[in-house]
Amino acid sequence: MSDKETYKGYKGAALAAMKKFGIRVWSDAVLTTEEDSFEGIVLPRSETADGDHIVIKMATGYNVGLRCDRILDAKEIGYKEAHYKIPEKAFPYDPKKERVVLFGTGGTIASRLDYRTGAVIPAFTPGELYGSVPELADICNLETEKLFGVFSENMGPEQYIILAERIGEEIRKGVRGIVVGHGTDTMHHTAAALSYMVQDSPVPIVMVGSQRSSDRPSSDAALNLIHSVKTAADCDIAEVMVCMFGPTSDEYGLLHRGTRVRKMHSSYRSTFRTIGDIPLAMVNREGYTYLRDDYKKRRNDREVKVSAVFDDRIGILYYYPNMKADMMDMMIDNGYKGIIIAGTGLGHVNKPLYPALQRAKDAGVAVYMTVQTLWGYVQMYVYETGREMMDLGVIPLENMLPEAAYIKLGWALGQTDDLEKLREIMLTPINGETTPREPYNGYLIFQGGIPEVDEFVGTIRR
Amino acid sequence: MYEFEFKPFEEMTPEDYATVGFMSGLEVHQQLLTKSKLFCRCPAGRYSHEYHAEILRHMRPTLSELGEYDGTALMEFKTKKNIVYRVNKETVCTYEMDDTPPFMMDDEALDTALEISMLAGLTLVDEVHIARKQYLDGSIPTGFQRTAICGIHGSVPYGDRKISMIQLGIEEDSCREISDVGHLRIYNTDRLGMPLIELVTGPDMRTPKEVAEVAQILRKMMRTTGRVRRGIGATRADTNVSVTGGTRIEIKGVPKIGMMPLLTYNEAQRQWNLLRLREELKRRGITEETFSSSSVDITRILKRSRFTPIADAMKQGHVAAAVKLSGWAELLRWQTQDNTVFSREISDRVRVIACLSVLPNIIHSDSMSETLSGAEWKETKVALGCTPDDTIVIVWGAAGDVDTAVKEIVIRAKEATVGIPSETRQALRDGTTGFERILPGPQRMYPDTDLPPIRVVPERLARLRERMPVQYWDRMRRYHEWKVPEDAIEGLALSPLSTLFDEAVTEMGFGVTDAAVILWRYPRRLHRDGIRTEVLPVDGLRSILNAVREGKMTKDGVFSAMRRALKHGFDVEALPPRLERKDLASFIEKAKQQVRYAKLHDEKNIPNLTLDRVMDEVRGRIPGADVAAEVAAHFAKEVLK
The missing domain is CATH 2.30.30.520 (SH3 type barrels.)
Structure with a gap:
């Protein structure tokens, strides 16, 4: 040794x-x-x-x-050498049950302790994982494949592409549904990437993770896994979704559309929220409560469009008061081909940035505007600032989330350098990354402390 | 060797306990007096049954660091409980609800834990490693308790022996159970996360009385730091008991030391009688190998039973099952504890593990009470193929729970052929114990990955050694020698003011009685007057004593100065200057003016009333005797005029 x-x-x-x-x-x-x-x-x-x-x-x-x-x-x-191992049981095969594939990428849902760093590292094989969640066998015939063993923050274009292609292959082979185990930090980035790269899937593609690692008794991993595998096996929604806890209680999961979901708390179980819209459905062990009917329905064919391309010369510029033009100049000078600005309010930056916007326009760098308020639309025609910026070539992206926009720009630039074509791709929604209207209940952030809110929270288990 | 029969509690002698090989150790849990909880910034020590929200969770077992599942963990998972936490927004944050990782351990708490470790003579560790100890009963929402060892291997004197101290751990307190009915357990979370230490002794106590005495010594020793909480639930102890041939059994959460003797007596009796039961089974030819049982569904037989609990179950569409224990006739009536027989062991298991919590949850054929009709018993016996040598246990409830119960009945009966199963037991009010859960092993410990280890640096220990109190038993011996008033000796020795008392006597020149009055009687008087004296400002009191010593105030001014100091702090600079007798004339004149307007029954009271008024003004600035003399002289002169 x-x-x-x-x-x-x-x-x-x-x-x-x-x-x-x-x-x-x-x-x-x-x-x-x-x-x-x-x-x-x-x-x-x-x-x-x-x-x-x-x-x-x-x-x-x-x-x-x-x-x-x-x-x-x-x-x-x-x-006495320790072997930290979940008893790995052979997954029972039931000819009456459907086949679901679980792709492992790493992250908290598939993790164990590491003595050297004292930290949680991605290491459970998905096989061991269902050794610890026997309930999965009641749902489907689960197959697993470990694609990567990386932390969520290390997921990038290379992984998006491999993942999209493997999903495409499985769909063409006739899988009943796909589950992707993923770290939660950047799950919404990957969910957006898969939404663009794998279009018109006939089956559900469900991303899942956990906020409390599976090495602890209170982990949300088991329930999230059960919910997501169930969704892949028999849910009617054939979209890229994120399946995570609805409330912090062990009550139900929510199915969020991959382009509209975002991690909103650094540690809460119920960290994932649909922004500017409502989730697709609730799921528990018994079944689903569909919250809307405009989703893409499950089909029996094996047709799917996979377009796994990405150009990573892009970035997000998070605007703050007093930002200097050199922040953007640096991106232009370093050969960035596209910039997503997360602007204030309806989509604004200050005047000192205008020369840089002009430079970007002259250099053929695509600049798109989103809002750092997350909720609401970019509406650059309202104020003069906005109109001036549009003259400088900044294109408003409606209510697209900054992360969803960032991923979409990389994906679009992977297909074309032509700014006009790019604009068309960016502004044509693939699956809800922009929506024509925001429902009145798409923005509900209850303010704690207000008597009526506290009364609600006191009666309903969150 | 099991001929000895337990006598009633009062009649047991130390020799009797020696005969059965009584051994007992303690795990004393003591809450620490800190501002915040151990791993978050929530306020410590605020208790309330009011709650603003509820959170529902389940617990699943996980693997320990060394890769094994723990016995308790599996048992709790079998029970499939819904666990509901009641959350009060003032006392609980997202940390306790396991939605936020822990913050660094509270320094104040660790200081006190290290200080008490030193008092218990423990060898301190150099690096405190925080571990997770699994608790799948839900009493902690994470499913584990964060806990760490501060020191190991110490001892505390007891009579002419020494009681060994195994270790001291610092940990977060758990939830308080509100109810546990069927598959629903409800917890109040106000106590959750409170800093707690656990001091574990060796199994050195030889009689129930010794258990209580050692518990008192440890409780008092911890109190002398002045940094532990007092009051209901602030000190709790788990008591480990075994007898020769028995098993170490942990009685959990004994709330009062006074209950320990009867509880440990009953637990020793239970173990002894279980060993005697094993002998009886052996005599009947029933061993682990030959043990035989069978079970059958008797829902059909009991469909129209008039026995109320079963009739109710049948109305709800529940099922019933019967278990035959071959050769066990009469043994379910075998006495285990005072007023308790073996069938309770089975009933407890069925209640906890199968969640059949409405009692009675079993009946059996050894029982004399009226339950089933003769025909129903007869049919059941036929269904099971019973002989008169066998015993039948019947259980009813929801189908899944009854399945679990049948398995558990067989498991518990079979365990009787082996001995005493390892388990933790609850302390019950009547002094007996009841099954709580299977005893967890070291397998349930694994490192906490959320927090780095904490170095215990020598500078920190030096600072703590400086403030550490002298052992109270040494102090009591000294106070006896000093002839401290008898009623004040123990109180003073345990008081956080004892160090100041010693200082007052040995360095500041106070008489023993004066110092005892100031530092023992006065605080008690203040306490009786409803003034919070738990956190007496030692420095403030020291400056009051110094002011007396330096002649800036007199002894009789101390009490009112203390009262003021508790409210406003004590400032020597603000003390009014000392007075001489000649300065009193103006005070006397002023007092006489006031007294003149008072309604008096008797003119003779005027001098005394005047003296009272003057004292109120000048107390502490001149000895009271001088004032009395001056006032008396004043009135004497007046009479002469």
């Missing part, structure tokens, strides 16, 4: 002490200090932790760290 494995994560004085006393990671050891002795299993050490302490797991199950300069002697009295 290599030193790296033998002394996982240890460095400096601690590593020297281990070598001196002949103990290693997973040793069952007795460490003697001046006043006492500690017995336990030497655990791997987080790589970001200092090099002064040795960590042991005592018989009580507790871990403690001892400063190595206090250790006078250490003896290995046994060796």
Whole structure:
């Protein structure tokens, strides 16, 4: 075994002490200090932790760290290497059930503990995953394929393309539905990408993750998985969707349209919300409550349009008061081909940026406007500022979310450099990324503290 | 070896306990007096049954760090509970509801935990690692308790022995259960997240009385820091009991130390009697290998039963099942604890694991009470193929729950052939214990990935050592030698003011009685007057004592100065200057003016009333005796005129 494995994560004085006393990671050891002795299993050490302490797991199950300069002697009295593994059960095949494919990409829904970093890392194979959620077998015949093992923030165009193509292949083979396990941080980016890249799917494509990792009893992973696999197997909506907790309670999941969904809280279970519209449906173990009927219905054919292209020379410019033109100049100078501005209010930036907008126009850089308020439309004709900016070539993107716009611009630029064609692609909705009208209940952010709201929250389990 | 029979509680002698090999240890839980909760910024110590929202969750078992499922974890999962948390917006934030990761551990709490570790003579760890301890009963919404070890291997003197201390952990407190009926358990979350320490002793107590005495010593020792909470529920203890050949059984959450002797007696008795039951089974030829049982659905037989609980179940379309325990005749009436027989062991399991919580939840053929009709028993016996040597247990309820119950009845009966199952037990009001859950093992511990380890640096320990109180038992010995008034000795030794008391006597030159009056009687008087004295400002009191020592005020001014200090703080600079006897004339004149307008029954009272008025004005600035003398002299002169 290599030193790296033998002394996982240890460095400096601690590593020297281990070598001196002949103990290693997973040793069952007795460490003697001046006043006492500690017995336990030497655990791997987080790589970001200092090099002064040795960590042991005592018989009580507790871990403690001892400063190595206090250790006078250490003896290995046994060796017990841990294998952190969910019992992997063969998924029972039932000829009466439909076939669903689960693609793993990494992220919290498929994760386990890492001793070296002390963090949660993507490592469960989807196979192990359903070993821990046996209920899945009641729903369908599940097949899994691990495409990547990356954190949500490392998902990018390369992964979008592979994922879109693999989904296309499965659909042509006649799969009943697709589930994509994904980290939650950028799930809405990938959901938008798949919405553009995989069009007119005959079956549901359901993205799912979890906000509490599956290594904890209160995890939302199991219920999210059950909801999403069920949706893939028998829901009538054949769209790219995100399936995550509706309330923080273990009550039901929501099916959000892939282009209109956004992560809205850094840690809440019910973090995903449909913005500027209402979700497609509610789902629980028993079935669905469809909230609208303008969705694309499930079909029995195997036809699907896959257009997996992406040009990543694009960026989002989040405008703030007093922004200097050089922020945009940098993008132009570095060869960016498209810029999404998240403007204030109805879609504004300040005048000092105008020269940069002019430069972008002259350089043939496509500039589109979205709103950082997230809810509401870009309406640049209302104020003079807006009209001036349109003259400088800025194109308003209606109520497209900044992230959905960013992904769409990359996808559109992957197809054409012609600014006119680009404009047509950008302004023609694929699946709800812009909507002609905003329903009155598309913007409901209840303000806590108001008596009537508190009364509602007190009666309805959120 | 199991010939010994338990005597009534009062008649048991230490020798009797030695005969059964009584051993007991404690896990004392003590809430810490901090401003905030342990892992979030919610205010600590605010309790209320009022709630503003409810959250519903379920718990699923996960793997421990070493890759094994824990026994309790699986049991709780079998029960499939809906868990509802009641949330009060003042006391709970999104952290407690497991919607926000933890914030760094409260420093104040860790300081106190380290301080108490040192008091308990523990070896401190250099790096505190926060672990997650699984609790699938839902008592913590995350499904685990964040907990960490501060020190191990200590001891505390007890008579001429030493009681070993295994470890001290710092952890977050759990929810309070409101109700648990069927598949619904409701929790109040106000206590959730409160900083708590758990001090674990070795199994060194030999009689129930010793258990209570050691619990008192530990409680008092922790109190001397002045940094622990007091009042109902602030100190709770789990008590571990075993007898020779028995198993370590944990009695959870004993709220009063006074209950410990009877509870530990009953638990020892239960274990002993279960071992005697095993002997009886063996005598009948029933062992783990030969144990035999069978079960059958008897819904049809009981369809028209007049036994109310079953009749009600039938009305709801529920089912009933009967279990035959071969060769067990009469044994379900085997006594386990005071007024408690073996069938309770089975009923408890059925209640907790199969969620059949309406009692009675089982009946059996060893029972004398009227339940089923003779015909119904007879038909059931036929259905099971029973002989007179067998016993029948009947259970009813929703189909799924009855399936679980039948399995659990067989499991519990079979366990009797082996010995005493590892479990945690609840302390019941009558001094007996009831099944709570299977005893969790170290498998339920895994590292908390949300928080980095905390280094315990030597500077921190030096600072804590500085403020650490002298052990109260040493102090009491010293106070006896000093001849501190008898009624004040223990109170003073436990008081957070004891260090100041010692300082007053040894360094500031106060007499023992004076210091005891100021630092023991006065705070109690203030407390009786309804003034909050829990957090007496030691520095303020020290400056009052200094002012007396330096002659800036007199002893009889101390009480009112303390009263003022509690409200407004104490400022030596603001003290009015000392007075001489000659300065009193103007005060006396003023007082006489006031008294003149008072309605008096008797003119003779004038001097005394005048003295009272003067004292109110000058208290603390001149000894009272001087004032009395001066007033007396004044009136004497007046008479002469």
